Amino acid sequence: MPGEGFKALADPTRRHILELLREGNCTAGELAEHFDISKPSLSHHLATLKNAGLVTDERHGQNIVYSLNTTVMQDLIGWFMGFTNTEGDKDE
Amino acid sequence: MPGEGFKALADPTRRHILELLREGNCTAGELAEHFDISKPSLSHHLATLKNAGLVTDERHGQNIVYSLNTTVMQDLIGWFMGFTNTEGDKDE
DNA sequence: TAGATAGTTAGACAAACATCTAAATATCGA
DNA sequence: TCGATATTTAGATGTTTGTCTAACTATCTA
Numbered sequence: 001m002p003g004e005g006f007k008a009l010a011d012p013t014r015r016h017i018l019e020l021l022r023e024g025n026c027t028a029g030e031l032a033e034h035f036d037i038s039k040p041s042l043s044h045h046l047a048t049l050k051n052a053g054l055v056t057d058e059r060h061g062q063n064i065v066y067s068l069n070t071t072v073m074q075d076l077i078g079w080f081m082g083f084t085n086t087e088g089d090k091d092e
Numbered sequence: 093m094p095g096e097g098f099k100a101l102a103d104p105t106r107r108h109i110l111e112l113l114r115e116g117n118c119t120a121g122e123l124a125e126h127f128d129i130s131k132p133s134l135s136h137h138l139a140t141l142k143n144a145g146l147v148t149d150e151r152h153g154q155n156i157v158y159s160l161n162t163t164v165m166q167d168l169i170g171w172f173m174g175f176t177n178t179e180g181d182k183d184e
Numbered sequence: 185t186a187g188a189t190a191g192t193t194a195g196a197c198a199a200a201c202a203t204c205t206a207a208a209t210a211t212c213g214a
Numbered sequence: 215t216c217g218a219t220a221t222t223t224a225g226a227t228g229t230t231t232g233t234c235t236a237a238c239t240a241t242c243t244a
Contacts, residue, residue, distance in 0.1 A: 003104055010102035011202080012095055015171075022175055028221060041203050043222055048201095062211050062220050073175045079107075080169045083114055083162060103232080120191060133233055135192055140231095154190050154241050 005076050008052035013037065014045050018068060021055060027063040097168050100144035105129065106137050110160065113147060119155040 008014055017031060032042050046066060049055045053072040057064050100106055109123060124134050138158060141147045145164040149156050 006107065007102045010099045015098065018175070038204060039221070064221065068175070070175060073172065077169070077172045077176065080165065080172060083110070083160070083165045084169065130234060131191070136232075156191065
């Protein structure tokens with residue numbers, strides 16, 4: 001059920017996090033440098049993304065490195081794909 | 093700015109409306125038959141979708157017919173596409 | 185024009201959400 | 215083990231969201 005994924009995508013900060021992660025893995029601190037919100041707020045957004053399965057985290061010493069989970073991203077894209085090429089489903 | 097679109101997609105009822113509209117245009121009343129919420133609530137969801145540009149409405153006599161706006165849908169898909177085939181952006 | 189039907193707008197309310205500060209946990213280095 | 219650094223958890227607060235009922239607007243038909 002992709003519901004959590006869509007809810008996670010509703011917030012612009014979280015979409016921006018995903019865009020940053022697309023360029024490469026980041027620690028929570030590195031991500032925080034890109035935003036004007038407190039670290040606890042960012043941590044909360046990361047928890048939301050993790051809960052939705054969109055990112056994974058892994059501790060490396062003092063840092064926690066976040067990575068994109070493209071598999072779940074693909075699932076969401078799959079939903080959208082149902083809205084493209086609908087002509088093919090009908091009579092054309 | 094696709095922000096409104098993503099927010100509109102965050103609600104399961106609204107996603108279901110889009111899925112129904114994908115099969116063909118519907119009046120507000122026809123859509124209402126598929127949900128257990130009041131008509132004002134549904135109307136509010138339709139207004140949200142319309143505000144996001146995801147649907148258009150047109151009055152036909154007593155009825156108001158809602159249609160999918162696939163163009164805006166494509167814009168959202170475009171955002172997702174940035175997350176696929178990222179290998180191609182790098183070294184492969 | 186009066187009544188019925190289709191749909192929206194207005195206003196209220198509880199639940200969910202984004203944010204903050206303060207405190208806690210985890211790891212590293214001396 | 216002690217202090218510094220990185221990050222999360224706890225608790226509070228203001229805003230947004232989804233829902234409702236009641237009332238309103240628009241259109242059709244007799």
